[in-house]
Amino acid sequence: MEIDIHAKSFAGRPVLGPIRLTLGQGQRVAILGPSGIGKTTFLRIVAGLDEDFEGTVTEIGRTTVVFQEPTLLPWRTALENITLPAGVTAEVARALMAEVGLAGKDALYPRQLSLGQQRRLALARAFAPAPSTLLMDEPFASLDAETAGRMLDLTAALLDRAGASLIFVTHDPAEAAHLKAQPMTLRGSPATLS
Numbered sequence: 063m064e065i066d067i068h069a070k071s072f073a074g075r076p077v078l079g080p081i082r083l084t085l086g087q088g089q090r091v092a093i094l095g096p097s098g099i100g101k102t103t104f105l106r107i108v109a110g111l112d113e114d115f116e117g118t119v120t121e122i123g124r125t126t127v128v129f130q131e132p133t134l135l136p137w138r139t140a141l142e143n144i145t146l147p148a149g150v151t152a153e154v155a156r157a158l159m160a161e162v163g164l165a166g167k168d169a170l171y172p173r174q175l176s177l178g179q180q181r182r183l184a185l186a187r188a189f190a191p192a193p194s195t196l197l198m199d200e201p202f203a204s205l206d207a208e209t210a211g212r213m214l215d216l217t218a219a220l221l222d223r224a225g226a227s228l229i230f231v232t233h234d235p236a237e238a239a240h241l242k243a244q245p246m247t248l249r250g251s252p253a254t255l256s
């Protein structure tokens with residue numbers, strides 16, 4: 063993936079850029095920086111969710127996103143929350159659910175799952191379409207340290223198996239280290255990456 067953001071502004075106020083980043087296959091990068099510096103804005107641009115910027119993002123293969131909130135479909139079962147958006151068979155979805163510790167929960171609705179289980183379901187969904195790149199925006203914020211640690215281990219294992227690369231937004235350098243992601247920091251105004 064080639065990221066080349068010349069400039070990003072909100073209402074005439076420059077927020078980001080210039081930022082250049084090339085992400086090789088399987089490479090993991092953590093985007094660190096203080097609150098309000100532009101981490102989420104950067105990730106939204108890379109994800110294609112914000113097209114109002116100067117520059118280009120060139121993606122090779124499929125990219126999926128994991129947000130802080132699980133963003134599940136409340137009126138669909140756990141299994142359908144993977145099969146529908148990812149376009150995979152129930153068999154593929156079940157295998158992934160088992161991998162994230164949700165075996166047998168196929169028919170439950172998101173409201174019947176704990177928040178931790180919902181987050182694991184969101185993680186399984188992100189890996190279902192065999193992405194070449196995963197984008198994660200503080201996916202483990204507000205979890206207790208032990209749960210966050212387990213989620214980081216799970217993420218690392220799934221990334222290894224998929225051979226996928228990662229851009230991981232966090233304010234916590236320890237999370238970056240846990241994932242063996244190369245730390246890069248957004249700083250300045252407008253923010254650049256170093």
Ligand SMILES: Nc1ncnc2c1ncn2[C@@H]1O[C@H](COP(=O)(O)OP(=O)(O)OP(=O)(O)O)[C@@H](O)[C@H]1O
Nearest residue numbers: 072073077095096097098099100101102103104233
């Ligand atoms: N839709 C928007 N309209 C106007 N300004 C925005 C918008 N989204 C973000 N901003 C501003 O852009 C800057 C960067 O915000 P962003 O959410 O990317 O920061 P962040 O580093 O992700 O912060 P945090 O760690 O608190 O989530 C902030 O000053 C924010 O107020």
